[in-house]
Every structure is written in C-alpha cells, then in structure tokens.
Amino acid sequence: MSQKSMPNKTALSDTATLAIRQWLLNYASALFFIVFVVMWELICRVGKVPVYILPSPVSIVNAFFDVEFSRWLEHLWATLRVALMGFALSICISIPLAIAMVRSEVLSRTIYPALVVIQSTPVVAVAPLIIVLMGTGDMSRVLITCLITFFPLVVSTATGMLETPEELIELSKSLRAPRYRETWQIRIPYAIPHIFSGLKVSITLAIIGAVVAEFVAAEKGLGYFIQFSTSFFKIPQAFAGLIFLAVVSLVLFKSVQWAQQWLYPWSIPKNKR
Amino acid sequence: MLKKLTKPLLQVTALAAALGCSAMTLAADKVTFQLDWLPGGDKAPVYVGIQQGFFAAEDLEVKIASGRGSTDAVTKMATGQSDVGTADIGALMAAKARDGVPVSAVLSYFSQAPHAFFTLEGSSIKSLKDVAGKKIATSPFTSSNAFLPLVLKENGMAADSVTLVKSDPGALSPMLMTGNIEGIIAWVTNVALYEKQAAEAGKTLRVIPWTDGGLDLYSSSLLAADKFLSERPDVAKRFVKAFAKAVQFTYANPDKAGADIHAIVPEVDAAIAAAQIRSINGLVYNDVTSHDGFGALTPERMALTWKWVSQANDLAADAMNPEVAVNRDFMPEQK
Amino acid sequence: MTKASERAFVRMEQVGHCYDPAAGNMAVQQIDLEIHRHEFVAVVGPSGCGKSTLLRMVAGLLIPSAGKVSVFDRQVTEPRDDVGIVFQKPTLLPWLTVRDNVLFPLKHKYGLVTAADKVRAEELLAMAGLAQFSARMPDELSGGMQQRVGIVRALLLNPDILLMDEPFSALDAMTREQIGFDLLDIWTEHPKTVLFITHSISEAVLLADRVLVMSQRPGTVLDLIEIDIPRPRSSATINSPRFAELTARIRKHIYEPEVHA
Numbered sequence: 105m106s107q108k109s110m111p112n113k114t115a116l117s118d119t120a121t122l123a124i125r126q127w128l129l130n131y132a133s134a135l136f137f138i139v140f141v142v143m144w145e146l147i148c149r150v151g152k153v154p155v156y157i158l159p160s161p162v163s164i165v166n167a168f169f170d171v172e173f174s175r176w177l178e179h180l181w182a183t184l185r186v187a188l189m190g191f192a193l194s195i196c197i198s199i200p201l202a203i204a205m206v207r208s209e210v211l212s213r214t215i216y217p218a219l220v221v222i223q224s225t226p227v228v229a230v231a232p233l234i235i236v237l238m239g240t241g242d243m244s245r246v247l248i249t250c251l252i253t254f255f256p257l258v259v260s261t262a263t264g265m266l267e268t269p270e271e272l273i274e275l276s277k278s279l280r281a282p283r284y285r286e287t288w289q290i291r292i293p294y295a296i297p298h299i300f301s302g303l304k305v306s307i308t309l310a311i312i313g314a315v316v317a318e319f320v321a322a323e324k325g326l327g328y329f330i331q332f333s334t335s336f337f338k339i340p341q342a343f344a345g346l347i348f349l350a351v352v353s354l355v356l357f358k359s360v361q362w363a364q365q366w367l368y369p370w371s372i373p374k375n376k377r
Numbered sequence: 378m379l380k381k382l383t384k385p386l387l388q389v390t391a392l393a394a395a396l397g398c399s400a401m402t403l404a405a406d407k408v409t410f411q412l413d414w415l416p417g418g419d420k421a422p423v424y425v426g427i428q429q430g431f432f433a434a435e436d437l438e439v440k441i442a443s444g445r446g447s448t449d450a451v452t453k454m455a456t457g458q459s460d461v462g463t464a465d466i467g468a469l470m471a472a473k474a475r476d477g478v479p480v481s482a483v484l485s486y487f488s489q490a491p492h493a494f495f496t497l498e499g500s501s502i503k504s505l506k507d508v509a510g511k512k513i514a515t516s517p518f519t520s521s522n523a524f525l526p527l528v529l530k531e532n533g534m535a536a537d538s539v540t541l542v543k544s545d546p547g548a549l550s551p552m553l554m555t556g557n558i559e560g561i562i563a564w565v566t567n568v569a570l571y572e573k574q575a576a577e578a579g580k581t582l583r584v585i586p587w588t589d590g591g592l593d594l595y596s597s598s599l600l601a602a603d604k605f606l607s608e609r610p611d612v613a614k615r616f617v618k619a620f621a622k623a624v625q626f627t628y629a630n631p632d633k634a635g636a637d638i639h640a641i642v643p644e645v646d647a648a649i650a651a652a653q654i655r656s657i658n659g660l661v662y663n664d665v666t667s668h669d670g671f672g673a674l675t676p677e678r679m680a681l682t683w684k685w686v687s688q689a690n691d692l693a694a695d696a697m698n699p700e701v702a703v704n705r706d707f708m709p710e711q712k
Numbered sequence: 713m714t715k716a717s718e719r720a721f722v723r724m725e726q727v728g729h730c731y732d733p734a735a736g737n738m739a740v741q742q743i744d745l746e747i748h749r750h751e752f753v754a755v756v757g758p759s760g761c762g763k764s765t766l767l768r769m770v771a772g773l774l775i776p777s778a779g780k781v782s783v784f785d786r787q788v789t790e791p792r793d794d795v796g797i798v799f800q801k802p803t804l805l806p807w808l809t810v811r812d813n814v815l816f817p818l819k820h821k822y823g824l825v826t827a828a829d830k831v832r833a834e835e836l837l838a839m840a841g842l843a844q845f846s847a848r849m850p851d852e853l854s855g856g857m858q859q860r861v862g863i864v865r866a867l868l869l870n871p872d873i874l875l876m877d878e879p880f881s882a883l884d885a886m887t888r889e890q891i892g893f894d895l896l897d898i899w900t901e902h903p904k905t906v907l908f909i910t911h912s913i914s915e916a917v918l919l920a921d922r923v924l925v926m927s928q929r930p931g932t933v934l935d936l937i938e939i940d941i942p943r944p945r946s947s948a949t950i951n952s953p954r955f956a957e958l959t960a961r962i963r964k965h966i967y968e969p970e971v972h973a
C-alpha cells in the first residue's frame with residue numbers, strides 16, 4: 105500500500121506467480137470439474153448430440169429437479185439403509201473372522217480358500233439365488249451387500265494383524281501376557297491403518313452391492329431408480345441418479361476418512377494429517 | 378386400558394381367522410402380486426384394481442412386487458414369495474416342461490405375441506419379408522431371439538438370413554435413431570416409448586409385429602402359485618374376477634389408468650403410461666378375444682402356443698401336455 | 713547376598729541350536745558362557761552368527777535344541793518375565809503417548825496401571841532426559857529419543873536382566889555415543905545384568921565389563937575378553953592405549969578368523 109513497503113518489480117511478479125500456483129493447487133480439482141462440465145455442455149449443444157446418446161449437464165440438472173426431493177430422499181434412504189446395514193454386518197463378520205484366522209493356522213488354511221471362492225463368484229450371478237432363498241425383503245439385499253464387501257475387510261484386517269513387528273510379539277511373549285491382550289493391545293491397533301483402507305474400499309463396494317441387489321429385486325432405491333429411468337428411456341434422469349449415487353459414494357468414502365482422522369489420527373501418515 | 382387388553386386379543390383372533398377359516402374374514406385377504414418387470418403402462422391393471430377399489434370391493438389387500446423377467450416372476454411364484462402375477466405363459470410352459478414348477482395360468486392377458494421388428498419410416502424394411510440379409514439388433518436375453526428363426530422359417534427365409542447384433546437393451550433405441558442399425562427387435566409394449574424417442578429425433582417409427590408373419594400364441598397371462606390356488610381358492614377366485622374387471626377398465630379408460638399407476642409409482646408418467654396402454658390395446662382385445670372372449674385359455678390355442686414355445690426352447694413337442702399349465706377353475710363367468 | 717552376586721547369574725552349558733532340523737545345520741553350537749550378576753557383557757560377531765539367537769535363549773523365547781541355559785540355577789524352559797528387552801528399532805506403539813508406551817508392559821501384563829506406576833514412569837523418563845516429552849506421540853520424537861523411550865520401557869518392570877539387541881545401530885554416531893554413556897549412567901544407578909549385542913567393536917569395549925566374540929556361522933565362542941578399563945568411562949576412554957589394544961584384539965578375531973582357526 106505505502107510506497108515504501110512496496111516490493112520491487114521482480115519480487116512482486118515472483119510472489120504473484122507463487123500465489124497463482126498455490127491457488128491452482130488448492131482449486132485444481134474444482135477448476136477441472138468446471139472446465140469439464142462446461143466442455144460437456146458445449147459439445148452437447150454445438151454437436152447437437154441427441155439426449156439418448158449423451159444428455160447435457162443442463163438437462164441432467166433439470167431432470168434432477170424434475171423429481172421431487174422427497175422422492176430422491178426415499179430412494180436414497182432405501183439404498184443407504186441397505187448399504188450401511190450390509191457394511192455393518194460385514195464389519196461384524198469380517199473382523200472377528202480375521203482375528204480367528206490370524207490366531208489359528210488351521211482356521212486360516214481352511215477359511216482362506218473358501219473366502220477366495222466366495223470373492224471370485226460374481227455377486228451379480230448369485231444375487232438372484234439369494235433373493236429366491238431369502239425373499240425380496242431388506243435381509244437378502246443386506247446379505248448381497250455384505251457378500252460383496254467383506255472380503256477386502258477380512259484380507260486387510262488379517263494383513264494388518266500379521267504385519268505387526270515381530271519384536272512386539274516377542275515383547276508380549278516375554279511379558280507372559282494373556283493371548284487376548286496380544287490381539288487387542290498390539291495386533292488390532294497395528295491393523296488399524298489396514299482396516300481403514302479396507303473400510304474405504306468396502307464402503308464404496310457396499311453402495312455397488314446395494315445397487316446390484318436393487319437391480320435384482322427392489323421397489324425403491326437409487327439403483328432401482330436408474331434402472332427404471334433407463335427402461336423408460338429417461339436418460340437424463342438416469343444420469344441424474346447415477347451422479348447422485350456417485351456423490352453418495354464419495355461422501356461415504358470421505359466419512360470413513362474423517363472417522364479415521366477423528367478416531368485414530370496416529371494411523372494416518374504424518375504429512376497427510 | 379381396555380384398548381391395551383383388547384388389541385392383542387384382536388390380533389390373535391385375526392391370526393386364527395387368517396390361518397383357519399379364510400371364509401370368515403375379519404381383515405382383508407392379503408395377496409402379493411408379481412410383475413415380470415418394472416411398473417409401466419402394460420402393467421397398469423393391477424394398479425387400476427387398487428386405485429379404483431376393485432380389489433377392495435372383493436375384500437382383498439394387494440401388494441405389488443416388481444420382477445426381473447418372466448422366468449424370475451415364475452420362480453418367485455413357485456417359491457411362494459408371490460401368490461399371483463403376470464408373466465409370459467411361454468416361460469411358464471418351458472419351466473413346467475423342464476422342472477414341473479407348481480404354477481398355473483388362470484387367465485390370459487395378452488392373447489397375441491408382443492414381438493416385433495421396429496424400423497424407421499424410410500427404411501427399406503417395410504414388411505417381415507424385407508429383413509432377409511439385414512443386420513438387426515436385439516438384446517441378449519429376450520425370449521424374442523428364440524422365436525426369430527421360427528418366424529423366419531414360417532415366412533420362407535433361412536434362420537441365418539438375418540444377422541443379429543446383440544446389444545444392451547438401453548442401447549437399442551439410440552442405435553436405431555442414429556441410423557446405426559436398420560432395425561431392432563423389441564416388444565409392442567414399448568411402442569409408445571420408442572415413438573416418443575423417434576419424435577424427439579424428428580423421425581417416425583415403423584412397427585412390424587410378428588403376428589403379421591404368423592406367430593400366433595398367448596403371451597403375458599395371469600399366473601398363480603398352485604399352493605395359493607389350492608389353499609385359498611376363494612381368495613384366488615375373487616382376485617381373478619377383480620383383475621379381469623381392472624383390465625377392462627384400464628383399456629376403456631387409458632388416461633385414468635395412467636393416473637392410477639402414477640399415483641402409486643410416481644416415477645411412471647401418467648401420459649406415457651396412457652399412451653402405452655392405447656398402443657397395446659390390440660394385444661389385449663383382438664380377433665382371438667372377440668371369438669373366445671377376454672381371458673379365455675382355449676385348449677386349441679394352448680396347443681398352438683406350446684407348438685411355438687416347445688420349438689423355440691428346443692423341447693420335444695410331446696415333452697408336456699400344454700393343458701397341465703392351465704387351470705380354468707378360476708375363470709370369471711363370461712357375460 | 714554377596715555370595716549370590718559372586719555366583720554365575722546366567723549360565724550356558726554346551727548350548728547349541730538348530731532352527732531347521734530337516735536341514736540339520738546349526739545356527740550356534742557349543743556355547744559355554746557365565747555371566748555374573750550386574751555384569752555388563754557385550755557380544756560381537758559377524759552378521760548371522762547367532763547373537764540374536766543367544767539373546768532369545770536367555771529371554772526364554774527360544775529353547776535351545778542342545779545344552780541348557782539357566783538363570784540363577786534354574787533352567788530356562790519358558791519365556792521369562794524378569795527380563796527387559798530393547799530392540800534394534802524402538803518399536804514404540806504409535807497410538808500411545810510416550811508415557812503410555814513406557815507403561816505398556818504393565819498394562820499389557822496385568823491389564824491395569826496404578827497412579828504409582830505413572831509416577832515411576834515419569835521418573836524414569838526424567839532420568840532419560842525425556843520429562844517434557846511424556847505426553848507426546850512417538851512420531852514427534854527423534855530416533856535417538858525414541859530409542860531412549862524403548863530403554864525406559866524395558867526398565868519399567870525393574871528387570872534383573874536387560875537384553876539389548878543392537879539397540880543403537882539405527883542412530884547416528886554422535887547420538888550413539890551419548891546414549892551409550894547415558895545407558896552406563898542408568899546402569900550404575902540401577903545395577904542390572906546386561907547382555908548387549910552390537911556390531912560396533914569400540915562400542916562394546918567402551919561399555920562392557922567383558923566382550924564375547926563369536927565366530928562365523930555356526931556361531932561359537934572365539935574369545936571372551938575382560939575389559940579392564942576402569943569406570944567411570946567417558947569419551948576420553950577412547951583415546952587410552954588400553955582401549956586401542958583391546959579393540960585391535962577383537963578386530964583381529966573378526967577380520968582374520970583363519971589365523972585363530
């Protein structure tokens with residue numbers, strides 16, 4: 105402001121470029137997103153792309169607001185409920201399973217192959233069977249979600265527990281501490297970073313699981329909504345559902361990240377905290 | 378206080394009544410209705426039945442479950458997840474011939490086949506015979522694919538005279554509208570949707586139903602689980618009666634029917650549903666029904682249907698007597 | 713009491729171990745060693761000669777396949793809880809504060825810690841010069857500080873025996889020397905029997921009462937050298953001629969083994 109404190113010309117341009125750089129770094133993703141959407145809209149308008157090939161962002165936004173918000177919430181709640189219940193069930197199953205596998209060689213040898221078989225069976229193929237066996241209620245959709253989410257959790261938990269430094273296990277042995285304390289005070293906390301990377305994968309899979317289940321049998325939910333919209337050739341509406349679904353996945357993913365940051369800040373590398 | 382005491386008591390009696398003597402009804406009889414696909418104009422009657430009170434008049438409480446294809450719908454009825462529903466009678470026949478599923482047809486809904494070629498005005502495909510040597514797109518799992526060779530043969534063409542391009546159902550319409558492909562295989566039930574798309578693209582749809590080429594059979598029908606029919610015959614009878622009434626109302630009042638389905642499933646546009654209903658009137662009311670009456674499942678036409686279905690599914694003609702797939706005890710009386 | 717301190721505290725008789733009986737090759741063999749109470753014994757030898765194996769036998773984490781190890785005339789047949797172990801890496805638990813890391817052995821062994829334990833932990837930390845860091849998380853400390861915490865943790869249960877497996881090898885030379893003298897201070901204040909494994913010959917000579925020199929695999933005792941340099945030792949010790957003599961003697965064993973074979 106005052107003439108005196110004004111830096112000389114080169115320094116000024118230096119700080120300016122630095123500021124621009126920092127600004128770019130901070131808003132790079134937002135900027136990219138805006139450019140992307142604007143390009144998309146332009147291509148659709150200039151190229152007169154038919155809506156059934158690629159709906160323009162504006163038509164998608166319009167389609168989004170054409171559907172009553174309470175209706176969106178109903179579909180969202182149906183999907184979210186199944187996804188979260190499946191996710192919770194999967195946590196309840198996989199963490200004890202991983203603990204059992206780490207503690208017992210026999211169990212680990214018998215269960216691992218079974219897990220791999222379950223994991224490599226496409227859930228899409230099994231889903232109709234589950235619906236036939238367990239009915240069209242929430243329970244079978246939760247089970248489908250659980251099936252799709254629990255493998256990464258078991259593997260990451262078990263891996264984390266096995267990666268505990270050997271020294272600490274020896275320390276525990278030399279203290280002649282009860283075995284359960286080795287599990288709870290050393291192995292499980294050590295597995296926390298791994299468990300959370302597993303949780304991050306699982307939460308996004310949970311949404312996929314819930315949607316797959318809705319494709320097979322449902323009267324509500326975002327997956328059902330998307331399928332419905334496509335069957336009526338309401339492509340912008342299907343896109344709106346798809347984008348909404350992606351946003352929900354993103355929020356859930358971020359929530360897991362926040363939970364980790366809040367509950368176990370030490371488990372995140374220092375430069376990322 | 379008194380309410381507290383009587384409420385469980387009432388529940389117990391209701392339960393006993395439901396279990397024991399269904400004739401002595403305290404509460405409405407519950408029926409689960411199975412669709413073979415997502416809600417849409419062609420599925421309107423059951424929604425109309427609810428909204429217009431046809432079911433309530435028969436003391437029925439109907440719950441609707443959407444399905445994912447005819448086979449899925451038949452399976453759900455066979456496993457007791459649903460009591461009645463609409464699905465392709467051909468799927469039922471095939472499932473019955475193979476596994477003897479405990480499901481029977483009780484009423485015909487579409488007395489003609491819905492399969493068709495869709496092309497655009499201006500295309501060289503003007504009749505069924507013109508498809509020879511053409512590339513036609515179809516979705517991978519539709520039952521139409523099995524009937525195609527039979528229809529081609531019926532019209533003096535070789536089974537391989539058409540090159541089929543399998544594609545996702547959602548991609549068929551864009552392929553047709555962009556001129557990517559000259560013709561597609563689709564169902565008449567979707568004519569209204571395709572016409573709208575064509576209009577948006579500034580084109581006109583041309584529909585060539587396979588019935589024109591001699592494909593002559595029952596298709597979508599009202600099916601019911603045998604268990605439902607044997608354990609609750611009275612409920613079943615009332616349901617069929619109300620459903621038949623609802624069908625009549627639907628096709629007499631497409632706009633009201635469209636509004637009814639929209640009221641229950643807001644995702645369905647009332648106007649589109651009404652257009653769909655209008656466009657498929659011929660599947661429900663046609664030469665067959667004017668001769669036999671709506672809903673009839675005549676032995677002759679059952680045999681004809683089985684002839685087509687058995688060939689399409691590679692089943693021996695004598696693998697099953699088509700009569701086992703039908704139960705005429707629940708037909709509403711013809712006026 | 714004097715009698716007891718004269719007696720061999722840790723005794724190894726013809727100890728040998730084979731990790732893989734199928735292959736049949738011994739990791740260590742024919743080790744005879746007596747360590748007196750409150751003696752500081754350093755072990756040097758080429759990599760893979762079985763130094764860690766020896767240490768684990770004293771802790772009872774490994775039962776030798778030949779010979780026997782006894783502590784205070786009782787044979788070691790299972791893990792002993794009167795040893796404190798310091799590892800090469802500090803292996804602190806990243807989710808606990810420095811103080812809780814120090815208290816961890818108690819918490820882990822008994823499931824609870826008392827107020828008195830907390831006071832003791834603070835005292836030990838103060839002794840190691842870490843008083844103001846007790847509420848910090850381990851990753852806020854330097855490597856040398858973390859290793860000090862590791863030592864303090866090993867001292868918490870006031871063990872008779874302190875087993876240290878290359879505790880300073882991850883530290884830079886300056887820190888290393890300083891922390892060595894700190895260890896001697898602690899040891900003088902709280903006398904313990906120390907088995908100290910190191911790769912540094914000068915470190916061994918600087919700190920120990922006796923240095924055990926081991927041979928290439930399969931590890932045997934090459935020499936057991938009395939370090940007769942008077943205590944207290946300091947950085948000046950390094951310049952004494954006796955220090956040079958003793959390190960030279962050990963170096964000879966390590967670098968020219970065939971001369972002695």
Ligand SMILES: Nc1ncnc2c1ncn2[C@@H]1O[C@H](COP(=O)(O)OP(=O)(O)OP(=O)(O)O)[C@@H](O)[C@H]1O
Pocket residue numbers: 731732739758759760761762763764765766929
């Ligand atoms: N758990 C184990 N299983 C099989 N062999 C082992 C095991 N631990 C050590 N060994 C072998 O026994 C020998 C002695 O190992 P030890 O770890 O005691 O050596 P060291 O002297 O401590 O080596 P370093 O100085 O590198 O730490 C080595 O040759 C090693 O390969």
Ligand SMILES: [Mg+2]
Pocket residue numbers: 763764765877
């Ligand atoms: Mg070692």
